[in-house]
Amino acid sequence: MIYCPKCGTANRQGSKFCNECGSPLLATGLRCPMCGAMNPTGNLYCDRCHARLIPAERVPPEEEKPERVSPLKGISLPSVPVTEGGSGEKWLSELRAEAEEVAPLPEGEIPPWLAELTAPAGPTAPEVSPPEAAVPEWLAELEAPTVPAAPEVPPVEAAVPEWLAELEVPAGPAAPEAPPPEAAVPEWLAELEVPAGPAAPEAPPVETPVPEWLAELEVSPRPSPEAPVPPLAGVSAPPSGEIPDWLREFQAAPLVQEGSSAKLPPIALVDTAASAPAAPESVPPVLLEEETPIPPPGEIPDWLRAAAEEAPPELGGLVPAEIPEWLRALQPRAEAAVEEEPAETEGFLSGLRGLLPIGRGLDMPATAQPSLPRAPSPAAVARAELLQGLLSRPLMTSPAVEAREAYRPTGWALSRLLVGVILLGAILLPMLVRLSLFSPPVVPAVETLFAVVHQLPSGTSVLVAWEYGPAEADEMDRVAGPLIDHLLRQGARLVVVSTRPEGPVVAEALLASRLADPSERPRRIANLGYVPGQAAGVREVLGNLDGRTEVSTGLPAAQVEAIAGVHSVADVGMVVVLAAQPDDLRVWVEQVSAARPDVPIVAGVSARVELMSTPYLTAGQIRGIVAGLTGGAAYEAKLDTGWGREYEYYLNSLGLAQMAVAALAVIGALIFLVGGRKR
Amino acid sequence: MDRLVTRILPTAFAVGTGILVLLGYLLPIPLLASVRDELVRWAVIVAAFAFILGFFNLLRVHSQRSRKPGGIYSVVLILAALVSLALTMAALLIPPLRFLGDWWFRYVLSPLQATVAGLVAFVLAVAAFRLLRHRREAGVLVFLGTALIVLLGTLPLPVPGGEWLATLRMWWMNVPAMAGMRGLLIGVGLGVLLVGLRVLTGTDRPYSE
Numbered sequence: 001m002i003y004c005p006k007c008g009t010a011n012r013q014g015s016k017f018c019n020e021c022g023s024p025l026l027a028t029g030l031r032c033p034m035c036g037a038m039n040p041t042g043n044l045y046c047d048r049c050h051a052r053l054i055p056a057e058r059v060p061p062e063e064e065k066p067e068r069v070s071p072l073k074g075i076s077l078p079s080v081p082v083t084e085g086g087s088g089e090k091w092l093s094e095l096r097a098e099a100e101e102v103a104p105l106p107e108g109e110i111p112p113w114l115a116e117l118t119a120p121a122g123p124t125a126p127e128v129s130p131p132e133a134a135v136p137e138w139l140a141e142l143e144a145p146t147v148p149a150a151p152e153v154p155p156v157e158a159a160v161p162e163w164l165a166e167l168e169v170p171a172g173p174a175a176p177e178a179p180p181p182e183a184a185v186p187e188w189l190a191e192l193e194v195p196a197g198p199a200a201p202e203a204p205p206v207e208t209p210v211p212e213w214l215a216e217l218e219v220s221p222r223p224s225p226e227a228p229v230p231p232l233a234g235v236s237a238p239p240s241g242e243i244p245d246w247l248r249e250f251q252a253a254p255l256v257q258e259g260s261s262a263k264l265p266p267i268a269l270v271d272t273a274a275s276a277p278a279a280p281e282s283v284p285p286v287l288l289e290e291e292t293p294i295p296p297p298g299e300i301p302d303w304l305r306a307a308a309e310e311a312p313p314e315l316g317g318l319v320p321a322e323i324p325e326w327l328r329a330l331q332p333r334a335e336a337a338v339e340e341e342p343a344e345t346e347g348f349l350s351g352l353r354g355l356l357p358i359g360r361g362l363d364m365p366a367t368a369q370p371s372l373p374r375a376p377s378p379a380a381v382a383r384a385e386l387l388q389g390l391l392s393r394p395l396m397t398s399p400a401v402e403a404r405e406a407y408r409p410t411g412w413a414l415s416r417l418l419v420g421v422i423l424l425g426a427i428l429l430p431m432l433v434r435l436s437l438f439s440p441p442v443v444p445a446v447e448t449l450f451a452v453v454h455q456l457p458s459g460t461s462v463l464v465a466w467e468y469g470p471a472e473a474d475e476m477d478r479v480a481g482p483l484i485d486h487l488l489r490q491g492a493r494l495v496v497v498s499t500r501p502e503g504p505v506v507a508e509a510l511l512a513s514r515l516a517d518p519s520e521r522p523r524r525i526a527n528l529g530y531v532p533g534q535a536a537g538v539r540e541v542l543g544n545l546d547g548r549t550e551v552s553t554g555l556p557a558a559q560v561e562a563i564a565g566v567h568s569v570a571d572v573g574m575v576v577v578l579a580a581q582p583d584d585l586r587v588w589v590e591q592v593s594a595a596r597p598d599v600p601i602v603a604g605v606s607a608r609v610e611l612m613s614t615p616y617l618t619a620g621q622i623r624g625i626v627a628g629l630t631g632g633a634a635y636e637a638k639l640d641t642g643w644g645r646e647y648e649y650y651l652n653s654l655g656l657a658q659m660a661v662a663a664l665a666v667i668g669a670l671i672f673l674v675g676g677r678k679r
Numbered sequence: 680m681d682r683l684v685t686r687i688l689p690t691a692f693a694v695g696t697g698i699l700v701l702l703g704y705l706l707p708i709p710l711l712a713s714v715r716d717e718l719v720r721w722a723v724i725v726a727a728f729a730f731i732l733g734f735f736n737l738l739r740v741h742s743q744r745s746r747k748p749g750g751i752y753s754v755v756l757i758l759a760a761l762v763s764l765a766l767t768m769a770a771l772l773i774p775p776l777r778f779l780g781d782w783w784f785r786y787v788l789s790p791l792q793a794t795v796a797g798l799v800a801f802v803l804a805v806a807a808f809r810l811l812r813h814r815r816e817a818g819v820l821v822f823l824g825t826a827l828i829v830l831l832g833t834l835p836l837p838v839p840g841g842e843w844l845a846t847l848r849m850w851w852m853n854v855p856a857m858a859g860m861r862g863l864l865i866g867v868g869l870g871v872l873l874v875g876l877r878v879l880t881g882t883d884r885p886y887s888e
Contacts, residue, residue, distance in 0.1 A: 419805045441835040441845075470789035471796040501730075505784050533726035540719050554774075586867075607833075611852060615861050618853075630833055655834040661804045662830045665823060668808035673815070 002041070030054075033348070052352070419664055426656035430649050438655045440637035440647075441630055445617060449602050449624025450486070450638045452574070458491030460573035461566045463545070465538075465588050466498040466507040468580035472606055473506050478650060479604045479626055480578045482635035484514050487576070488524065489639075493562045495572065496527045497541050497548075499584065504529045504551050526562035527551040538591040542569040569596050577603045582612040589621055604632075629654050689887035697879045734760070763788070825851065 001010045002025050009020035017024055030039045034051035043053055343353045376384075429435070456462070464484075468476040487494060496507050504527055511525050512518070529551040531537035541548070546558045546567050557563050566572060575592050579585040585603060592601055600623045605613050607628030616622040626635050633651050636643040696718055702708075703715025738760065741753035763783065770780030810823055832848020835841060877883040 415808055416805055419808055420801060423801060423804055438835050469792065470784070471792035473789060474793050474796075502784075502788070505781075506789075509781075509785065531723070532730055533723040536719050536722040537726065540716075540723050543716060586864075611856050611860055612864075614852065614857055615864055618857070628833070630835075655836075657800070658830045658834055661800075661807055662827050664804055665807035665810060665826065669811045669823060672809070672811040 415668075422660045422664060423657060426660040427653050429656060430652040434648075435652045435656075436648070438651050440633050440643055440651075443626075443631055443634045445625040445627070446631050446634045446638065447624075449483070449626055450635060452600060452602055452623045453483070453486045453490060456487070456490045456492055456573060460490075460492050461563070461571060462487055462492045462494055462574045462576055463569060463572045464494050464496045464507075465575070465577045465579070465584075466496050466503040467500055467578055467584035467588070468606070469500055469502040469506055472580035475606055475629055476578060476580050476604070477506075477510055478629050478632040478636075478647065479606070480510060480632075481514065482632055482639055483576065483578075483602075483604050483626060484510065485641075486635070486639060488514060492573075493523070493566075494525045495545060495563050495566060496525065497529070497531050497545075499531050499534055499537055499587070501530050508552065522553070523561045525552075526557060526560045528557055528563075535587050535591060538587055539595070542591060542595045544568065545571075569599060572599060575599055575601045577601060578605075579603065579609055580606045582609050585609055585613055585616075589616055593621055686884070686887045690881045690884055693884070693886055694879055694881050697875070701879070734764075 002013060002015055003010055004018035004020060004023055004025060006023040007018060007021040009018055011019055011025060015025055030041060030043060030053045031037070032039060032046035032049060032051050032053060035046060035049040037046055037048040039046055039053055045052055344350050466480075484494070494511070496504065496511070498504050498507065508527055511521075511527070515521060515524065527550060528541070528545070528548045531541045533540065544567075546556075546563055548557045549555070550557050550560045550563075553560065569575070569592060575588070577585055577588045579588070585605060589601060589603075592599060601621060602624045603613055603616075603622050604626045605628075607630075610625070610627035610631075613622060613625055613627065617625050626632060629650055633643055633647045636647050699711070700715045700718055703711040738757055741756050744750050745753040745757065766779050766783045770777040807823075807826065810819060828844065828848050828851055832844040832846075832851070836844060874883065878885075
């Protein structure tokens with residue numbers, strides 16, 4: 001069966017709409033949020049993927065569920081179906097349904113439910129059930145109040161809640177002869193009236209005929225849903241002024257149970273007032289039957305006085321401000337007491353609770369257990385001593401290394417000594433004895449270069465790239481010297497630049513020695529100094545020759561006569577590159593050829609750059625070249641002055657040294673070929 | 680932000696500058712040519728500043744080495760560098776003191792550099808003597824034969840067969856050596872072109888992290 005969530009009507013299984021009110025039924029199934037499969041109503045987990053279908057509710061454990069207790073007979077539960085959510089709806093509905101089925105008992109007969117309540121409560125609440133009877137006396141007396149019932153007179157429905165009217169009905173027949181109008185309040189009731197707490201000591205029950213809490217009961221014609229209810233003893237009480245939800249359900253529901261005859265004094269609700277007198281207690285008013293006039297405010301009703309007179313001084317073990325177990329069992333658990341589990345914060349399961357509960361202990365911070373330092377074990381001490389001993393030992397060499405070291409002082413040092421002596425002899429011998437072993441060679445590239453320089457008109461500006469330093473000066477000065485001499489003799493004006501920091505200084509030393517008349521220096525030579533930046537510097541200086549400073553005079557280049565009219569490489573008649581490194585020659589050839597392909601380039605290079613310069617020479621990018629000491633000697637010999645003593649010495653020394661090196665290479669090859677290879 | 684400063688901005692600046700300079704060479708537009716020349720001028724200034732930084736870096740490195748074993752050489756280097764700097768600065772700023780700079784260059788720096796360069800000849804001679812001590816391969820023998828031809832063919836030997844050696848050396852230099860050197864130059868040219876393209880496209884970023 002499927003019960004309609006709106007009207008509570010039972011419908012057949014599989015119905016989609018309620019037969020009574022037409023509301024859609026939820027029995028059509030629940031769609032799984034994970035796999036989308038439809039599941040029958042009531043499933044907590046999906047049949048296909050076992051995902052949770054009802055995520056947000058926490059099902060209380062079995063021991064926390066309210067014990068099913070038979071409803072109080074005669075209490076009319078709300079007939080209007082509960083529409084608001086909450087776990088208490090179901091048990092209220094069931095309670096109401098069962099209450100409706102209970103017919104009012106005849107007057108003076110103990111209802112079976114009361115016997116059930118009192119009988120099993122023996123061990124836990126012995127003070128509730130009197131020993132002499134199944135029904136406690138106080139309850140029996142309350143069931144026979146003196147308020148006369150008047151069934152023929154309809155109750156004031158506007159003022160009396162239905163459930164309270166039902167409580168009053170059973171006492172109807174016995175009521176007429178009972179109530180003495182001026183009955184005194186019994187002691188137990190007086191105790192209830194007297195506030196037990198210190199918060200209301202100024203309200204003595206003696207001075208006021210009717211206690212405040214009772215006056216409020218009588219004055220208020222209709223219970224307000226928001227009216228505060230005194231907290232039950234032994235139960236966590238809501239804040240002052242609030243009514244628990246389970247009680248609010250009773251009050252909010254309109255009670256329409258006409259004809260109900262059950263009538264009970266509101267002792268179950270009122271007797272707890274003494275336990276919390278500080279709060280302004282307010283309970284639904286207890287209204288009597290219609291023939292009993294509603295007493296004015298401040299006046300005790302007759303039925304209550306009669307009950308007070310006939311009430312026994314003792315309530316059979318019932319202690320004021322104490323709720324019996326059977327009544328306490330009716331109270332549902334407070335929802336607020338349910339501890340909420342952490343909810344998912346991200347993903348499609350965001351907002352769902354209880355999906356992946358954190359393992360106990362995982363959310364606890366790890367704490368380091370302090371421990372006292374322990375003494376090292378003997379084995380650890382032994383290992384440490386062994387390591388220390390190894391580290392303190394002197395370094396040991398292998399036998400192979402020792403053998404090699406033993407070989408070096410003899411063979412290695414001897415060979416080096418032999419080579420050194422031979423080279424020194426080859427160099428010093430021409431210095432000590434004038435030798436004429438070598439004559440000036442004839443080099444075709446030098447012949448071409450000489451012809452190009454010789455054809456230069458007088459006064460032609462020549463850009464000289466001075467790209468060598470002191471380390472190469474002994475060789476390069478013999479290469480550059482004859483060429484510079486020839487240029488100066490041809491009347492050329494030299495503009496010197498260098499991409500090496502030491503280049504201008506080396507150039508200055510050579511130029512000063514080659515210029516016969518130092519007074520001609522400003523008209524013949526302009527040393528523009530160092531140009532940083534390698535290729536970028538060459539490119540920049542080729543387009544801005546007169547924008548620099550002359551090194552020897554410190555004047556701007558534009559004010560030096562030697563560079564007059566020369567603004568860029570286009571204004572020079574030749575470029576001479578004096579390079580001791582291969583990259584320097586390459587950079588200058590590339591930049592000059594790119595800037596002004598029509599400007600002839602000649603080069604004076606060291607012997608080791610000769611091989612690299614040959615491709616430029618054969619390609620025509622370099623008109624002529626003088627390479628090494630041999631090329632310098634050849635160029636020197638082409639000049640009018642002929643080659644002098646200086647070139648004779650250098651050429652003979654160089655020739656002897658080269659022959660010595662060749663001899664050493666051959667001797668060494670023979671020695672090691674005959675003696676075997678060493679490893 | 681750190682990535683922007685260390686990688687993106689240097690790359691963008693290098694690529695943009697390279698493209699501007701390249702367009703200045705390729706397109707006959709005066710504006711591009713002037714921009715190109717200005718950028719080249721900036722490069723020269725930056726290179727000069729880098730040279731100064733290199734000098735101070737040399738001092739820093741050798742000041743750290745001076746505290747280690749054998750640091751006496753670093754101390755000597757630092758002192759020599761500072762003396763050279765002081766004398767050169769004095770020679771440039773104070774004309775009467777120029778002779779100090781010339782003296783230091785001519786009688787200290789030049790002999791020292793020539794001595795170090797002369798040691799190369801001695802080392803090469805020792806290596807020639809021990810050439811076959813460890814290796815006896817065909818390549819080593821070819822290398823030895825080439826060295827002998829070049830050494831002896833360079834000189835106008837006053838002995839019979841000297842001219843023949845000179846002719847052989849000339850052939851060796853003009854044919855096999857020329858072929859090898861052209862191959863090297865072509866490889867260098869292609870390498871420079873490739874490096875330029877890689878820098879222009881941002882593939883190589885030697886200027887950034």
